[in-house]
Amino acid sequence: MKISVSRTLSTQHPDNVRPPFFSENTILGAEDEIKEAFYAFSHLGSREQLWDFEGKEVSNTVVKKLLTSYEPFFTKNKLGKDVFITMRVPNPDVEKTEAKILLEALESIPRSYDTARIFYGENITPIFEVSVPMVKDHKVLVRIAEYYKKIVVGKKKISLFPHDISVGEWIGDFNPEEIRIIPLLEDKEGILKSAEIVSEYIKQEKVNDYLRVWLARSDPALNYGSLANVLLCKIALQRLHDLEKETAIEILPILGCGSTPFRGNFKPNNFSHMLESYPSVQTFTIQSAFKYDYPHNMVANTIEEMNNSSRKKPLIIEEEKCLQIIEKVSMAYQKQIPLLAPYINEFSKHVPKRRLRKLHIGLFGYSRATAGVKLPRAIEFCASLYSLGLPPELLGLHVLTEKEIDFIHTVYKGFDSDLSDAAQFYNEDNISFLPHEIQNDVKKVVSWINPETDSKHKKITSIILDDYKKKNFDILSENIVRAGWIRGFLG
Numbered sequence: 346m347k348i349s350v351s352r353t354l355s356t357q358h359p360d361n362v363r364p365p366f367f368s369e370n371t372i373l374g375a376e377d378e379i380k381e382a383f384y385a386f387s388h389l390g391s392r393e394q395l396w397d398f399e400g401k402e403v404s405n406t407v408v409k410k411l412l413t414s415y416e417p418f419f420t421k422n423k424l425g426k427d428v429f430i431t432m433r434v435p436n437p438d439v440e441k442t443e444a445k446i447l448l449e450a451l452e453s454i455p456r457s458y459d460t461a462r463i464f465y466g467e468n469i470t471p472i473f474e475v476s477v478p479m480v481k482d483h484k485v486l487v488r489i490a491e492y493y494k495k496i497v498v499g500k501k502k503i504s505l506f507p508h509d510i511s512v513g514e515w516i517g518d519f520n521p522e523e524i525r526i527i528p529l530l531e532d533k534e535g536i537l538k539s540a541e542i543v544s545e546y547i548k549q550e551k552v553n554d555y556l557r558v559w560l561a562r563s564d565p566a567l568n569y570g571s572l573a574n575v576l577l578c579k580i581a582l583q584r585l586h587d588l589e590k591e592t593a594i595e596i597l598p599i600l601g602c603g604s605t606p607f608r609g610n611f612k613p614n615n616f617s618h619m620l621e622s623y624p625s626v627q628t629f630t631i632q633s634a635f636k637y638d639y640p641h642n643m644v645a646n647t648i649e650e651m652n653n654s655s656r657k658k659p660l661i662i663e664e665e666k667c668l669q670i671i672e673k674v675s676m677a678y679q680k681q682i683p684l685l686a687p688y689i690n691e692f693s694k695h696v697p698k699r700r701l702r703k704l705h706i707g708l709f710g711y712s713r714a715t716a717g718v719k720l721p722r723a724i725e726f727c728a729s730l731y732s733l734g735l736p737p738e739l740l741g742l743h744v745l746t747e748k749e750i751d752f753i754h755t756v757y758k759g760f761d762s763d764l765s766d767a768a769q770f771y772n773e774d775n776i777s778f779l780p781h782e783i784q785n786d787v788k789k790v791v792s793w794i795n796p797e798t799d800s801k802h803k804k805i806t807s808i809i810l811d812d813y814k815k816k817n818f819d820i821l822s823e824n825i826v827r828a829g830w831i832r833g834f835l836g
Contacts, residue, residue, distance in 0.1 A: 350557065350597050351393035351429060352651045354630045355385035357403075358563075359699035360603050360724045360836055361633035362829035373700050375403060379410045386428045387418050388641070390648045391631060393429045398450045399440070399478055405449060408457035408471045412464045424461060425471040433476040433529070438485050447489070451475070451497050455519040470520065476527040476559055481535050483545035486526045490550055493524050526550075527599070529559040533569060533671070536560060536577045540584035547594060555595035557628070558585060562602045562609040563723035569671070570678035570741035571607045575757055576667045582625050582659040597627035597656075604634040604834040605727045606767040607737045610759070612833060613639045613647040615766075620651075622759050625659035633699065634834035662756040670749055677786075678741030684780045685730070685740075686718050692729035692813070693721040695821045696836065728836030732825045734772025734806040735779065735787065738764060743786040750793075761794075768796035770832060772806045778814075802831045 357378060364370070367384060368377045382394040396407055404410060407430060412419050422428050434450045435443035454472050461471040477485060498520075501513030513519065528543065530536045543558055560581055566574040582598060589596040600623055602609025611619050612635055619629060629651065636644060720726055730737045745753070753760050771791055776784050805828045812821050829835040 350555070350627055351391070352628060352654060353391045353648050354393045354395055354431065354599060354628050355382070355389070355391040355636065356395040356601075356630045356632050357381070357397045357700060358603060358630070358632035358724065360605065360608070360727075360834050361637040361699055362826060362833075362835045363637045364699070365637050372698050378403060379407065379414065382407065382411060382430070383415045383418065385631075385636070386422065387415070389631075389636060389645050390652065392427070392652070393431055393628070395433055395476075395630075396430050396472075397433045398446050399433050399435050399443070405453040406456075409460045412460060419464070423465060423469060425469045425473065429474070430472050431474045431476060431527070432472060433478065434489075436477050436479045436485060437488075438481070439479045448492075451489070451493050451524075454493070454521070454524060455497065458520045459517070468520070473521055474525045474527055474557070476529050478529040479531050479535070480528040480542065481532070482538075483528075483542045483549065486528055486542075486546045487549050490524065490526050494522065498522050525557070527557045527559055529561060529601070530581070531561040531564045533565065533573075533577060533675075536565065536581045539581040540588040543585065543596060544588055544592070547592060552594060555597055557597045557599055559599040559601060562600060566607050566737075567720065567723045567726055569675035571738045571763075572742060572753070572757075572760075573671045573675040573678070576671050576753075578623075579660065579662050579756055580664050580667055582623065583662055583664070586625055586659045598625060599628040599630065600626045601630045603630075603632045603724070604638070605731075605832075605836060606763045607727050608723060610763050610766060611635065613643045616647050616651060618759055618762065620654060622757075623659075624657035627656050638830075638833050660756065660758075663752075666752055667756060670745070670753065673744055673749075674741040677744040681740050681783060681786065682720070683718050684783055685735075686720060688733065688779065689720060689726055689729045692732060693725040695818060696721075696725045696728040696732075696825055697822050699835065724836040726836065728825065728829065731770055731832065731836065732806060732809050732828055733778070734770070734775035734803065734810070735783075736767035736770050738767035739771070739787050739790045743789045764794050765796055768794045769799045770802045770806075770828075771796060771798065772803045772810075773798075774803070775806055775810050778810060799831060802828055805831070 365381065367380045373381065385391045385394050396403060408424065411424065424430065432450055434447045437444035437447055457471050461469045475489065477489060480486065501511060501519045503512050504510065530539050539558060543556060547556060560578050562574060562578065565577060578600065585596045585598060602611035604612040611629055631648065727737055768791060776787060805824055809821060809824045809828065812824065
């Protein structure tokens with residue numbers, strides 16, 4: 346059976362300002378996320394929901410809860426055929442303390458299968474795809490695929506003592522017999538090696554129809570700057586397309602994109618631009634700001650148009666020139682971040698939470714090039730800098746020459762519009778609070794753009810900085826939210 350792969354993937358990224366109507370609290374808990382999955386399917390029209398075990402406390406009985414709580418909807422819309430739950434699990438190679446959560450998540454897949462079989466009276470696999478973050482090579486993907494086949498399913502053939510029945514005869518069968526693995530690539534090395542990683546996995550696991558590949562737009566931007574991340578994704582998409590032609594296997598990219606320009610600039614009033622900028626992407630993530638910070642009808646209509654669209658060939662780019670610019674702007678960006686880190690880390694304490702999450706240090710903290718500088722996650726990072734009146738999209742760009750900017754326009758069609766979208770929230774009065782090196786670099790970039798400043802946002806960010814200086818922290822979070830309302834995203 347060929348699966349119709351969705352065009353949108355509803356995720357649990359907490360970048361929203363407004364809490365959803367179905368939540369009694371501003372912080373979504375585990376039961377709220379069950380409601381969210383149903384809402385994404387039934388009211389927004391998204392066909393796929395991420396169920397995120399990485400860094401979050403989520404229920405491993407999501408299938409049972411959805412089917413029993415919303416029986417009429419799921420009777421008509423079959424989970425695993427019409428709408429889909431896709432897991433994201435910890436990567437044991439990187440997240441050692443979370444490693445066993447991977448095993449728990451994999452063990453829940455056969456149980457979900459049993460639940461769906463009883464509910465539908467037929468063999469339907471409600472969960473069959475697992476995304477693995479921070480992938481650097483194909484081995485972790487193969488390990489997870491083989492662990493599932495040999496351990497989770499394979500134990501059904503084992504007898505626990507001589508001459509006894511097998512585990513399968515005792516407990517029942519274990520299905521599905523295998524699962525699909527989606528690599529999530531989140532650093533420069535992994536993104537540039539995407540085609541190589543996928544090729545090796547295809548060979549080793551004998552994939553013969555399609556494979557999904559997830560390119561991140563948040564943590565790589567946090568590590569290297571927004572422009573560098575965009576160019577990295579462009580290179581990866583071109584290389585994956587070449588691999589698709591070589592293997593005759595469909596390579597279906599997922600682009601992880603938030604509403605902030607720094608994290609993708611994907612929002613309901615900008616979706617057509619995204620389709621033009623990333624024509625070969627099959628699936629775009631719709632994060633919380635996309636879902637809750639815009640009118641419901643606009644969101645639902647956008648998702649419907651996305652569902653009715655189809656992917657095309659990628660834009661052709663000159664990789665060598667892109668790589669030179671990536672190296673140049675990422676080095677400039679990484680020199681700026683240690684100067685800003687004290688302000689970001691202090692401000693991030695006052696950014697309101699939107700989801701129950703475990704503590705997780707941003708990838709920048711692992712970068713040798715930054716001497717161990719630790720930062721909050723990308724959403725809090727963006728929210729902090731926007732609240733200061735410094736859109737992070739402006740960082741690292743001051744080293745570009747006019748000739749390089751002309752080249753960027755040929756490969757990154759939305760460069761000017763993304764910068765303008767961000768720069769309208771620049772507060773020139775607040776910049777004097779920051780180190781002189783940052784002031785000079787940012788003012789140079791702003792002079793190219795000549796943005797039309799959002800006066801309301803400027804006023805609030807001026808108040809935020811004034812309250813910060815006076816240590817009026819009680820009102821600080823409230824004004825950070827007010828500024829987010831104007832932007833249409835928290836971070």
